[in-house]
Amino acid sequence: MPPIAFTADEFAGLAAGHGSAAALGKLAAGQLVRRRLLLWGVVREARAAALPVRDAVDLLLRVQARSAGTVADMLAHPQVDAWAADFPRTRALGYLHALAAAAAIRAGVPFTIDVPAAAGAVTLPGLGALAGAGDPVRLAFDGERLTADGSPAPLRARRSIDLGDVGGPVVAIEDVDQYRAQYRLPVAEPGAGHDRFAALWRAAWPLLATDHPAHARAVRLLVRSFVPLAAPAGGAEHSASSGRAVGAIALALPRTAESMALLVLHETQHLKLSSLLHLVDLDQRSQALYHAPWRADPRPFRGLLQGTYAHLGVTDFWRGRSAVQFAYWHGQTSRAAATLDGARELTAAGARFVAGMRATLDGWAGEPVPEAARRVAGVCIQVSGARWRLAHRAVGSDGLNRLTDAWAAGSAVPPGAAGTERAGAGADARILAALRNDRxxxxxxxxxxxxxxxxxxxxxxxxxxNSGTGGDDDWAGLAVALGAPDRPELPRDLHAALAATGPAPDPRDVVRWCAGGR
Structure with a gap:
């Protein structure tokens, strides 16, 4: 087929945060082409290594001859990516045989095939899993009935949420595929929370379809499955996506339909950009790390690009829904986009993409936001920036000696005083509580x-x-309260040094002095 290329308008629409049906269709088509190439790469490597692939390939070709659409639908299964990418290392041929078997069942093509098991189970992509199977297990299908080693196959069927009655998509709950764990978060046990997931998604879909139809269109065209994550400690809401499983969204069971709508919109933005990055070079790899206002850890350039695009969608979600949330995320996303703009990692296409994001953000700058909401958002942005510096910067021993000497002498802060980079982890739980108005x-x-x-x-x-229980959150808040959020690591580290050798001064005096007004 000809190369997939975007018109100028299609590319601009994606960069602006949404994407036309034609552009989204090309993203989906690009994933299908990519997976065909990955599958061909697996077969070629297996043949070169004299691995037994003939039965699986022959069965896939038979299905292709009868129902090419079925094979295409099977290749749209998100976990095919992860399996194929890992094949050079794992040589896990069983998934290829299972993929062929699942495609044949879907198309009604009779077969008999031996499928190697993995940890005592066989995944039939898109259908479910067989537990307690032999290794290998002989699967036979007569066009109607599936058997495993001559007995009725005990298939744990994968469930789906079908919102066709309300004009929504069909999305599977993927909790059985052996390659579903593609995230740095543990997946849930099979069967956990199915009914609650379905109820939340049924309630969340109208929020997207009615208030954000352009984002709903992307969900409909790109999202194939939800991968349930284990419930995190403290009840935090987690979601994730992966370029190794485009089409799947992993998420812990959200608290509300609004939360689910937001998480799905957020991750769909990631899926869009991951799909685009498989087709268009937007950036060049580098070793540089950047501050992403929504992350506690420094991010590579690609991570900042992905996060900024996702939070363009988050900002859009809160427009007209929460003035404080909108103002906060608009400010933070605009700062991140400004960091991206002009970065040496960007290609020419990447520069156009970032310009498109910035144009959308600039267009929202005039959105009406009540003064009280704007003030709260501004405070949260300042505290977030101060908290980041406190987590990732510290004053070295030489700099600290100069600071303590200057303090003791009653002189000014030494020129150029600032913390240096250090490894650390910030946490904005208090900021998120403030944005939720959870006072x-x-x-x-x-x-x-x-x-x-x-x-x-x-x-x-x-x-x-002064009580000894304060931490970086308190130093960040104090710095913002006193109008000195730029270098909060100076007063924190100076105060600790002074307290270690004598009576601790008032933290407010230390902040004011470090800001130049002792």
Whole structure:
């Protein structure tokens, strides 16, 4: 088939955050071409290694002859990516045989084939799994009935959520495929929370279809399955996607339909960009790491690009829904897009893509936001930036000696004083609580800062620090309350050094001095 190429308008539409039906169709077509190539690569490598692939290939060719659409649908199964990518290392031929068997069952093509098991089970992609099977297990299908080693096959069928009655898509709950764990988060046990997942998705879909039809279109065309994740500690809401399994969205059971709609929109943005990156070079690899305002860890350029595109969708989701959330994510995403703009890693196409994102964000700058919401969002943005510096910067011993000497002498902060990079991990749980307006979950200092009472906030943060229970969150809040959010690592580290050798000074005095106004 001819190469997949985007018109200028199609590319611009994707860059702006959505994408026309034609552009999204090309993304899906690109994944199919990619998986055909991956499958051919597996077969070629297996043949070169004299591995037994003939039965599986012959069966796939028989299915292709009867129902090419069935083979294409099987190749749209997201986990095919991960299996094929890992094949040079694992030589896991069983999945190829199972893929051929599943395609034949779908197409009604009779067969008999031996399928190697994995950990005592055989996955039939898109259909389910057979547990307690022999190794290999002989599968036979007469066009109607499936047997395993001569007995009725005990298939644990994969469930799907069919929203066709409300104009929605059919999305599978993928909790049996052996290659579903493609994320740095543990997957849930099979069968966990099926009914709740289905109910939440049924309630979430109208939020997307009605309020965000362009995003709903992308979900309909690109999302094939949900992979349930194990419930995280503390009830946090987690989701993930992977370029190794485009079409699947992994998520822990959300609390509300609104949360599910947001998580699915967010991850669909990642799927769109992952699909585009398989077709168009937007960036060149580098070793540089960047601050992503939504992550606790420094990110490579590709990660920042992916995150910015995803949060373009998040910002869009909150437009007209929550002024505080919209203002916060608009500010943070705009900062990230500005970091991307002009970066040396961008190709010419990548520069056009980032320009498209920035144009959308700039167009939202005039959205009406109440002053109170704008102020709360601004405080949260400042605290987030200060918290990042506190997590990832520290004053070295030489710099700290100069600071303590200057403090003791009553002189100014030495020129160029700043922390240097260090490994660390930030946490914005308190900021997220503030954005949700979950004030009871916040300490007194945060509540005062969000209410606009900087003096009372500073008093509270200082008291917490003086009690010995304060941490980076309190230093970040104190720095913002006193109007000095730029280098919060200086007062934190200086205060610790002074407290280690004598009476601890008032943290507020240390912040003011480091800001140039002792």
């Amino acid at each position: 009871p979950a916040l300490p007194a200092g945060d509540r005062a800062l969000l209410a606009g009472d900087a003096r009372r906030a500073a008093e509270s943060y200082a008291a917490t620090i």
